[in-house]
Amino acid sequence: MGGHIAAIKAEMDNSETRQRIMRALEARWRGGYAVGSIKPGYTRVPTTPATDREPARGPFRDQKNAKWTTVIWRAHEMIAAKDPPWVVAKYLAESGLPKSPRARLKEWTVENVIRFIRDPIYRGEELYKVRHNEKKFRLGKSVQVPTPPDQILRRQMPHLAHVPRWLWEASNRAIDERNTNKNAKNGKEHQLHGIPLDSRGAISQLFFCSICRAKMYRNPECYHCANSRSQPNLKRQGDQRCWNRCTPSTRTVHENLANAIVGALLAQEGCFGALCAEVVRLRVRQAEHEQVQAEIERLVAQNQVDVPLPTPDDMRLILRDVKAKLLGDFGREVGPLLRRLIDGKILAVPYKLFDRNSVHLLAHFTLNLLGLLPDQWPQLLGDRATQEEITELAETRSVPMVVDLFKRPPRVANAPTVYTMVQGGLTIRETARRLGLPETTANRAYRTGKAMTEQGLEDAYVMVESMPKRPGRWRPHSNRPDVFDVT
Numbered sequence: 176m177g178g179h180i181a182a183i184k185a186e187m188d189n190s191e192t193r194q195r196i197m198r199a200l201e202a203r204w205r206g207g208y209a210v211g212s213i214k215p216g217y218t219r220v221p222t223t224p225a226t227d228r229e230p231a232r233g234p235f236r237d238q239k240n241a242k243w244t245t246v247i248w249r250a251h252e253m254i255a256a257k258d259p260p261w262v263v264a265k266y267l268a269e270s271g272l273p274k275s276p277r278a279r280l281k282e283w284t285v286e287n288v289i290r291f292i293r294d295p296i297y298r299g300e301e302l303y304k305v306r307h308n309e310k311k312f313r314l315g316k317s318v319q320v321p322t323p324p325d326q327i328l329r330r331q332m333p334h335l336a337h338v339p340r341w342l343w344e345a346s347n348r349a350i351d352e353r354n355t356n357k358n359a360k361n362g363k364e365h366q367l368h369g370i371p372l373d374s375r376g377a378i379s380q381l382f383f384c385s386i387c388r389a390k391m392y393r394n395p396e397c398y399h400c401a402n403s404r405s406q407p408n409l410k411r412q413g414d415q416r417c418w419n420r421c422t423p424s425t426r427t428v429h430e431n432l433a434n435a436i437v438g439a440l441l442a443q444e445g446c447f448g449a450l451c452a453e454v455v456r457l458r459v460r461q462a463e464h465e466q467v468q469a470e471i472e473r474l475v476a477q478n479q480v481d482v483p484l485p486t487p488d489d490m491r492l493i494l495r496d497v498k499a500k501l502l503g504d505f506g507r508e509v510g511p512l513l514r515r516l517i518d519g520k521i522l523a524v525p526y527k528l529f530d531r532n533s534v535h536l537l538a539h540f541t542l543n544l545l546g547l548l549p550d551q552w553p554q555l556l557g558d559r560a561t562q563e564e565i566t567e568l569a570e571t572r573s574v575p576m577v578v579d580l581f582k583r584p585p586r587v588a589n590a591p592t593v594y595t596m597v598q599g600g601l602t603i604r605e606t607a608r609r610l611g612l613p614e615t616t617a618n619r620a621y622r623t624g625k626a627m628t629e630q631g632l633e634d635a636y637v638m639v640e641s642m643p644k645r646p647g648r649w650r651p652h653s654n655r656p657d658v659f660d661v662t
């Protein structure tokens with residue numbers, strides 16, 4: 176009973192907390208105290224300084240750090256003189272002007288410089304509540320929206336000015352003039368509105384559903400076919416939902432693809448030597464035809480750019496670099512490399528375990544080994560790929576790949592090995608000990624292997640060509656009729 180009353184009281188006490196915090200912050204703003212994080216070029220001074228027993232206590236006031244005035248002045252002058260922001264970013268980094276302590280990156284970026292130049296505090300005016308939070312009840316969270324100009328709080332702080340007003344206006348005008356899109360769309364009209372920032376990754380232009388050819392959409396946790404959800408705002412033909420409802424985990428997809436590609440490239444390491452030799456031979460042949468064919472002159476012109484000839488050592492370096500890139504965090508910067516290495520698309524193809532009802536995805540794609548060579552080379556070979564001499568080469572340069580986008584259960588992964596070992600005369604217990612598996616798993620693996628052999632299957636996973644009956648663990652997304660209910 177006591178706990179219940181305490182809970183009611185806590186709720187009453189906490190119901191106005193947000194307003195109380197906002198009120199305190201606004202009072203601080205009106206009193207001329209610091210609100211928000213500290214800006215570059217200022218120091219924050221507490222009202223009650225620290226003693227040897229107590230830390231410093233707020234409210235705090237900002238003071239101009241005159242040490243940085245020349246640097247800030249110079250940065251405004253450079254922008255006003257139409258220097259590109261990256262030059263200014265370099266200048267600020269070299270001058271040592273520290274960014275806000277809350278900054279995520281230590282280095283000055285172009286965006287930082289523009290925001291820094293745009294900030295009116297450097298001409299002695301401070302703004303507060305330029306954006307505010309608005310509750311979105313449909314999402315159950317708040318989003319930041321721009322405040323109408325007449326509701327933005329302003330205060331004149333001439334003692335904080337690092338540059339005169341005319342210079343600030345000159346530099347800001349220079350940024351305005353750089354902007355060629357005068358009617359930039361904001362908010363809901365913006366073309367990227369509603370698309371999460373983390374939905375675009377390294378394979379966002381490569382990864383597609385094999386059933387309906389829609390994009391495999393990336394959530395923070397998983398990928399899914401963009402057509403498989405019941406959301407009405409997705410554009411799809413005839414309002415047909417895709418039955419491919421697999422949601423492979425983002426992490427597994429990235430790990431497995433990266434490992435498979437790196438493995439395939441390393442396995443092909445010897446073939447790069449042959450590729451290099453072939454290109455050298457082709458070049459010599461071109462020299463013979465030089466005077467005859469005008470079309471070849473174009474190629475020769477490209478040749479005069481002098482394509483560097485990678486030695487086997489160079490190739491090893493390139494491979495090591497690619498390996499480090501792919502096995503790293505697989506961020507969006509890997510995208511261009513993957514688009515060069517992969518011919519066409521990565522298709523997410525549904526497969527079914529032969530003795531279960533669950534559906535999993537495997538990736539089908541073609542790896543193009545020439546993508547690894549310096550840019551001009553693939554073009555050189557591609558233009559002359561019709562010649563018989565290099566037909567063979569053209570075939571070896573593409574490697575078809577099939578990659579699991581899930582983790583195989585141990586009993587399936589070990590099935591062939593265990594079955595062969597037991598057929599070879601070992602007991603299941605001994606096999607389990609040698610493979611470091613639990614005995615139950617080895618037992619199941621043996622039975623799986625046996626069933627596979629009886630059914631004449633090479634692989635435990637079989638491609639699913641048409642819509643299955645409702646596969647295990649796939650439930651309707653809503654109360655509305657489902658693709659699986661329609662049939």
Ligand SMILES: [Zn+2]
Pocket residue numbers: 384385386387388389400401402403417418419
């Ligand atoms: Zn689909």
